[in-house]
Amino acid sequence: MNAPAAIALGCSAGGVDALKAVLGGLDAALRQTILVCCHSSSDTVDLLCEVLGRVSPLPVVEAKERHVVRAGAVHLAPSGYHLLVEGDLHFALSVDPRVNHARPSIDVMFTSAAEVWQNALIGVVLTGGNADGAKGLRRIRELGGTAIVQSPDDAEAPTMPRAALEIAGTDYCVALNDIAPLLNRLCLV
Amino acid sequence: MDTPELENMEVDLFVQALHRRHGYDFSQYAPASLKRRVQQLAQQLQCRSVSGLIERVIHEPQLLPNVLDGLTVPVSDMFRDPAMFRTVREQVLPMLASYPQINIWQAGCAHGQEVYSLAILLEEAGLYDRTQIFATDLSERALQQAEEGIYPVRDAQQWSRNYQAAGGKRSLADYYSARYSLLKIDQRLRRNVTFARHNLVSDGVFCEAHLIFCRNVLIYFSNVLQDHVLSLFRDSLVRGGYLCLGLRESLDYASAVHDFTAFEEKMRIYRLTSHSEHEVT
Numbered sequence: 040m041n042a043p044a045a046i047a048l049g050c051s052a053g054g055v056d057a058l059k060a061v062l063g064g065l066d067a068a069l070r071q072t073i074l075v076c077c078h079s080s081s082d083t084v085d086l087l088c089e090v091l092g093r094v095s096p097l098p099v100v101e102a103k104e105r106h107v108v109r110a111g112a113v114h115l116a117p118s119g120y121h122l123l124v125e126g127d128l129h130f131a132l133s134v135d136p137r138v139n140h141a142r143p144s145i146d147v148m149f150t151s152a153a154e155v156w157q158n159a160l161i162g163v164v165l166t167g168g169n170a171d172g173a174k175g176l177r178r179i180r181e182l183g184g185t186a187i188v189q190s191p192d193d194a195e196a197p198t199m200p201r202a203a204l205e206i207a208g209t210d211y212c213v214a215l216n217d218i219a220p221l222l223n224r225l226c227l228v
Numbered sequence: 229m230d231t232p233e234l235e236n237m238e239v240d241l242f243v244q245a246l247h248r249r250h251g252y253d254f255s256q257y258a259p260a261s262l263k264r265r266v267q268q269l270a271q272q273l274q275c276r277s278v279s280g281l282i283e284r285v286i287h288e289p290q291l292l293p294n295v296l297d298g299l300t301v302p303v304s305d306m307f308r309d310p311a312m313f314r315t316v317r318e319q320v321l322p323m324l325a326s327y328p329q330i331n332i333w334q335a336g337c338a339h340g341q342e343v344y345s346l347a348i349l350l351e352e353a354g355l356y357d358r359t360q361i362f363a364t365d366l367s368e369r370a371l372q373q374a375e376e377g378i379y380p381v382r383d384a385q386q387w388s389r390n391y392q393a394a395g396g397k398r399s400l401a402d403y404y405s406a407r408y409s410l411l412k413i414d415q416r417l418r419r420n421v422t423f424a425r426h427n428l429v430s431d432g433v434f435c436e437a438h439l440i441f442c443r444n445v446l447i448y449f450s451n452v453l454q455d456h457v458l459s460l461f462r463d464s465l466v467r468g469g470y471l472c473l474g475l476r477e478s479l480d481y482a483s484a485v486h487d488f489t490a491f492e493e494k495m496r497i498y499r500l501t502s503h504s505e506h507e508v509t
Binding site: 105120132153 | 232235236258260261264265301444447448451474476478480
């Protein structure tokens with residue numbers, strides 16, 4: 040298999056620590072485009088970019104509409120907007136209604152990324168308090184992408200990984216600390 | 229399971245059908261969001277696929293208002309992004325106060341929450357009686373709702389917080405009456421608002437405006453259409469007129485951006501600069 044081109048991560052409650060663990064463990068040599076959708080009540084993701092940027096070997100930035108996705112960078116979905124990827128690999132934002140009570144919604148981001156990258160995408164569902172992400176992960180798998188779900192026993196909020204396992208199934212179900220090594224292995228082929 | 233390629237083909241055909249049958253051109257809408265909306269519309273109308281929707285769009289002309297409403301999905305809040313409204317209140321309105329008559333165009337007014345937010349700002353600044361607001365949208369249905377000014381009362385709490393954060397001087401409840409699960413905006417706020425149909429894709433200059441409000445509308449447009457609409461705004465604004473966009477909108481790929489200078493970049497408020505057709509009145 041060719042190395043994947045992109046990784047999409049989703050989480051909600053308790054997600055910041057989980058994201059720190061995953062992004063902090065990534066290999067600085069990764070050239071994948073990384074997208075993150077983290078539910079939060081904050082108005083901006085400025086602080087989150089800063090917090091994650093401190094632990095991640097890859098740059099962490101807010102995804103900007105119309106800008107082309109960057110290889111080897113982590114892009115966060117802005118607060119209050121759904122994040123989508125266009126076929127020609129630039130970002131698009133939307134203020135369409137919330138999905139699963141969330142905007143940005145993980146399902147929206149996963150689905151759009153799945154349709155662009157198809158079998159070259161890895162979807163990762165981390166800790167979270169609702170079922171957002173499950174349908175998107177199913178779409179990722181339908182289109183030949185790879186699914187990783189944080190083990191529910193290991194998650195601060197198990198609802199999201201559990202829903203993902205039920206609705207999408209998965210290729211890997213592993214503890215939080217094993218996710219980064221697994222991503223490095225899958226991506227550095 | 230349909231492949232994305234097949235689905236994209238169906239969406240393209242739908243866009244063509246809508247254009248040829250009814251004259252509405254969505255071909256320059258950003259594809260990813262458009263696809264979601266078209267698929268949702270097909271689902272709402274209980275079509276098995278987007279192809280099914282094509283058939284209905286061709287043979288059931290009475291569906292058109294539904295379709296346009298579904299493709300423009302109007303969502304907003306009162307005083308969404310309070311810091312931006314505060315900037316308008318504190319920095320833009322005092323500048324507009326020097327005009328004897330103020331024209332404001334809100335392009336893509338959706339259900340009208342921002343029209344009424346603006347009207348409140350103007351009222352509190354003592355400018356409303358010499359202001360005309362033109363609120364336009366592509367969707368007839370959205371315009372009807374905007375004109376009614378009726379919203380779910382569950383939104384009131386958030387909107388009140390927004391209003392306060394935007395520098396509100398009173399209580400937001402002074403501007404609406406609540407009954408059962410609905411709130412209705414005070415009719416007086418509508419007195420200087422004209423609601424009208426306008427399609428940013430195909431219609432021209434609408435008025436000579438001192439301020440254009442068009443927030444989170446261009447994010448649904450391709451770079452080409454974004455540029456086209458910005459040129460339309462340029463031609464509609466008086467020199468020095470203000471343009472307010474959504475807080476996450478990017479003008480990095482728009483050549484028309486050269487006609488505007490950032491007034492408050494973070495709040496996405498711009499002023500028209502290099503334009504000689506309209507002079508300050």
